[in-house]
Amino acid sequence: MNRVPLEKKVLSENDRVAAELRERFRQNDVLVVNLISSPGSGKTTLLEKTLEALPRTERVAVLTGDIQTENDANRLKRFGFPTKQITTGGTCHLDARMIDKHLADWNLGELGILFIENVGNLVCPSSYDLGEAAKIVLLSVTEGEDKPLKYPSIFFKSELVIITKTDLLPYVPFDIAKAEENARKVHPGVEVVRVSCTAGYGLQEWLQWLEVKKTAVRQEAESYV
């Protein structure tokens, strides 16, 4: 019997593709964010409001993942930015190869921000690096405030927590302070933004976060040169 040490990541192939993507995003100065949440937390709606608010001159593109249907891409296409649906056909997450494949005919040099909307799932997307600058997790007030404790992996790996549907707070037994406390228990210091896409609360704060992140990514890219 011969024991051979391997000491490599199970997903090393995914990580290799993700590292190549990250390098291409860096070279082209593209901010890439990976939006993750349960199904129905409002990823697509947040993107609709974001695309609506961004100036036409902003060079934005969207990749949106679902198991079936082109519905989300159709909702997002009307804002006039390049948008593509990734239909996984059953897979519960996006992986780096899917991103690579769907970027093939886009010129990254023409993009400033790429939004990746992952398949609605709080578990599996947390394992797959897509080459993004930041993972962002959304949690709606119609879910439980203990979600961060139940799904610590994704809350630990996300740089930003967006609490959505806050206009519904008067009607649901959701303790928003407790939800934030739980997110910070799992991930000390994590940033939290509260939004309501229906009422328009918090969207400026979210756009501001994007702007700051974009500047940080650019500065990091310049420091490589």
Added chain:
Amino acid sequence: MHELGIAQSVLDAVQAEAATRNSKPVKVGLRIGELSAIDPDALRFSFEALTAETDLQGLTLDIEFCRRRHRCLDCATEFEVKDFIFDCPQCGTNRNECISGEELQLAYVELEEYEPSTA
């Protein structure tokens, strides 16, 4: 829920390693962190389903489950994080970094040489 894909990635790596050494894999060792979002039981189930009635039937899966551990940035004490309490048990500060718990790592594979053919 994605344990089937993970199990397939493990088997691909095992087969690649076995092929380069022209040997038969008999055991594979993995380290799975509690933050990796992988359920060891679901992974074992997927692993058995994928290897059943194949050349790899009987391949043993050895999973080492790794708890979340942090290292204090002030006094370098290493400690297990339980119930999301991040305070250093030694000096009480909460400035620390994660050193374990995120693993999804192939640790080793055990191979045996093929029996010389008697045919």
